[in-house]
Amino acid sequence: MNLVSIRIITAEVKRLVNFYEQVTGMLAIQYTDDFAELQSESATLAIGSTKTLQFFGGDEVAKAAQNHTAIIEFIVKDVDDTYQRIAETIRPYLVQKPTAMPWGNKSLLFRDPDGNLVNFFTPVDSGAIRKFEGKIR
Template structure:
């Protein structure tokens, strides 16, 4: 089994597409007006309008409940400091500027326009680099 994608459900499809195109540096694929995908080498980030959930048999009331559950989207980057410089004036909701974490990653966190947490990280210790390399 392979992990295929994460899908953000939103009423702000166009806003999130513009945000993630800028942040990820990838143009969204748009197979339908209510759906977009950012195809990355490791996974796909999908954006779907809340109305798409009815196709899965989920009513609007259950979507609102599910949207209250926290998630952090995490992206491994080659140079955390360069990413910070690139994004520091674009991001309006910083949670944490680049900080070295106890497990050996240098990490920065911010929120997308819907309030979802996004973490860019770079392993910097020998152990953290090895842990990431062991997964590939």
Template sequence: MQFASVRVITDDVARLVEFYERATGLEARWLAEQFAELVGPSCTLAIGGAQTMALFSPGAAVPESNRSAILEFLVEDVDREHKRLTGLAPVPEVVQEPTTMPWGNRSLLVRDPDGNLVNFFAPLTGEARARLAR
């Protein structure tokens, strides 16, 4: 089995796609008016409108209700990303300023426009880098 993607359901696909394009530097691939993908080297972030779920499973996904999952992006320099992201308009809500975590990663936690948690992180220690080696 291969983990292929994460899909976020939203009431405003264009707004969320624009945020992730600006936050990641990836260009979205629009497959339908209510569905786009940002394809990265290791995973795909899919963004779908609430209507895409209503077609098959009404009520199965509730936009803007996530409070537990975190979308994580590996970056080269967390502090540089913090400076870049806080220069965007609108500025994303910063939940955690750049912090070195006990497991050896430097981490910046923000919220996307729907309130989903997004972590930009970089391994600092040799052990942390080894965990990410595939």
């Protein structure tokens, strides 16, 4: 089994697509006005409209902008450089500037426009570097 995708449900697909394109530097594939994907080598971040919930059983299956537990994480080559590149975009959403974590990563934490937590991180100690070897592009 492999995790291949995380999907965010939103009332504003275009706004989230634009945000994630800006912060990741990836271009989204917009299949319809209600569904887009940002595809990386290891996984996909899907963005679906609340309208897509009808295909999964109705409006109560998920609620847009209600996530209070998950963190969407991206590994980056240099979190400090990435922070400098996206600082203006994330300024209203910043939770924590790049900070060393006790498990060996340096992490930048911010929210997307719907309030979902996003972590951009770079492994910095030898154990974390080994753990993520070959995963940084």
